[in-house]
Amino acid sequence: MSTEQSLPETAEDSPAVSQRSLARMLGSVMDVGRVILTRRGLISSPGTAAEKALLEECxxxxxxxxxxxGLALARDILDKYQRADASDRLAFFxxxxxxxxPDSEAVQAAxxxxxxxxxxxHFQNLSKAMESPRQKLFRRINMAPGGTAVLVKMREQILDLERDHSELKPVAHDLRQLFVSWFNKGFLELRHxxxxxxxxxxxxxxxxxxxHEINGWDDLRSxxxxxxxxxxxxxxxxxxxPLVFVEVALTDAIPGAIAPLLDQDRDSLPSSKANTVVFYSISNCHRGLAGVSFGNFLIKSVVEELKQEMPWLKQFVTLSPVPGFRRWLLNADLSELVDEDMIAxxxxxxxxxxESETKEALMKLCAHYLVREKSGVLARDPVARFHLGNGARLHRMHWGADLTAKGREQAAGMMVNYLYDLGKIEENHEAYFDQGVISVSKTITNLLD
Known part of the structure; x- marks a missing residue:
């Protein structure tokens, strides 16, 4: 489908009247504020170095x-930041x-x-002294229209620099602390x-x-x-x-491969015959919001939404990748897990x-990786850690489920089903976080044995 075919209207075609009114009001206020700032000489002159001008205005x-x-000053900071080049941004960070x-002497005194x-x-005084002035600064910057989006992008850029510039970690941490409050579940809107x-x-x-990459409009429409x-x-x-989204397939059985779910020429199953909900792709949209959890709320909200729409649905499962498996496999000491001649x-x-022997060994190693390889007390694999933390059970493993280059490179072509048993989600969640216990099916247990 070309982009010239009929598409839904853009957001600009139908903005809410209240949003337009608010934008006009804030625009008028900032115009007045800019006049005041200019008169007082509080906006840095055009010749000032970008990072110096930003820090002065902050x-x-x-x-x-x-x-x-204040609104005009916050907006000017955002504008200068967005115009700054990479070296000026690093100096600003x-x-x-x-x-x-925080003032260390004030903290010690408090x-x-x-x-x-x-x-x-005295507790309130101590709390106030310990709060980083950056958090207050970011809250004030956030008052300007578009401030939240710029701050999210700012944290993404800081995270990209952290590996080589560890001194920036406190800045990213302060932004994360604010985002946890600003993006809590009470502010989120679920949209179909x-x-x-x-x-x-x-x-x-x-x-x-x-x-699973979407290859254009035809693929999306499918x-x-x-x-x-x-x-x-x-x-x-x-x-x-969007902050995070999940793609769902309605099927009549638990799937064992991704290709049929993505097939654009498939025969559509009538919803009345569907009994299984398959979560086959979950994507977080903003790296700047890393560490702010949305996915667990999303899956539970979608389950409730679909149960109301189709009460006859019986099973809620995923078809999930195992993105860390081969990376672990290539670096692990396998001498106690497989025979010596199988390692290579x-x-x-x-x-x-x-060949069948290699396939069997890889299946057993993947089960071991998912259940027994840990990061602290939690599962090492990030996708496993997410679903197990949500209370799912490791249900089945499927050989050859994703034979794309990415699927073979990351997980030797394997994918897994995590089962969301609605009656046991909370029990599994508590056991996982309190005791590090991973809920697994008998099929997975047999592979481990």
Whole structure:
């Protein structure tokens, strides 16, 4: 399908009247504020170095009291930041890390006072002293229109730099702490994404799909047919930009391969004959929100939504990748897990044809990896950690389920089903986090044995 065919209207075609009114009001306020700032000389001159200008205005905003001028100053900071090049941004981030830390002497004094008299007043003083000035700064920047989106992008850029610039970690941490509050479940809106959704949202789904690439409009339309569903969480500050979305297939059996689910020429199953819900792709859309959990709420919300729409549905499962398996396999000491002559064979690149002994060894090793290889007390594999943490059970493993180059490179072509048994989700969740116990089916136990 070409982009010239009939598509849903864009977000710009039908914005809410209240949003237009709010934007006009804020625009007028900021216009007045900019005049005030210019008159007082509080906006840095055009010749000032970008990172210096940003830091000067951030210091001013931190203690600024005027509402209109504060909004204008916050907006000017955002504009300067977005125009800054990579080196200026790095210098700005370093300035945020260096110049906006809590006052250590004030913290020590407040802590000493609290130890001497653990009253509510001294506790509040200690809490105030310990809060990073960066958090107050970011909250004030966030007041400007578009501030949230820029701050999310800012954290993404900081995370990209952290490996080589560890001094930036406190800045990313402060932003994460704020995002946990700003993006809590009470602010999220669940939307069913169908072909009638705004074109801007559909374009975002194509762009953000991180598990199984969407190859254009025809592919997307196939994934939104009557036997498929797509649900996303949105936030008021990012109105047409999803935070996380899940793609769902309605089937009459638990699937063992991904290709039939993605087949554009498939025969659609009438919803009345579906008994199984398959979560086959979950994509987080903004790396800047890493560490802020949405997926667990999303799956539970979608289960409730689908149960109301189709009460006859019986099974809720995933068809999930095992993205860390071959990376672990290539670096692990396998001498106690397989015979010596098998080690080189299981570590070799996986073709589309694999001899039965190697296949059996890889299945057993993958079961071991999912259940017994841990990061701390939790599963090592990130997808396993997510679903097991949500209370799912490791149900089945499927050889040759994803024979794409990506599937063979990451997981030797294997995929797994995690089963969401609605009556045992909370029990499994508690056992996993309290005791590190992973719920597994007899089929998986047999592979481990």
């Amino acid at each position: 210091r001013e905003l931190l203690y600024h009291r005027g509402e209109a001028s 370093r300035g945020l890390a260096r110049d906006f830390e 802590a000493t006072a609290y130890v001497g008299d653990p009253s509510r007043k 994404i169908d072909w009638g959704a705004p074109a801007l949202e559909l374009e975002k789904i194509i762009a953000y799909e991180a598990v 994934r939104l047919r009557d036997d498929r569903r797509c649900f996303a969480f949105f936030h008021p500050a990012l109105e047409h930009d 064979r299981v570590k070799a690149p996986v073709g589309k044809v694999v």
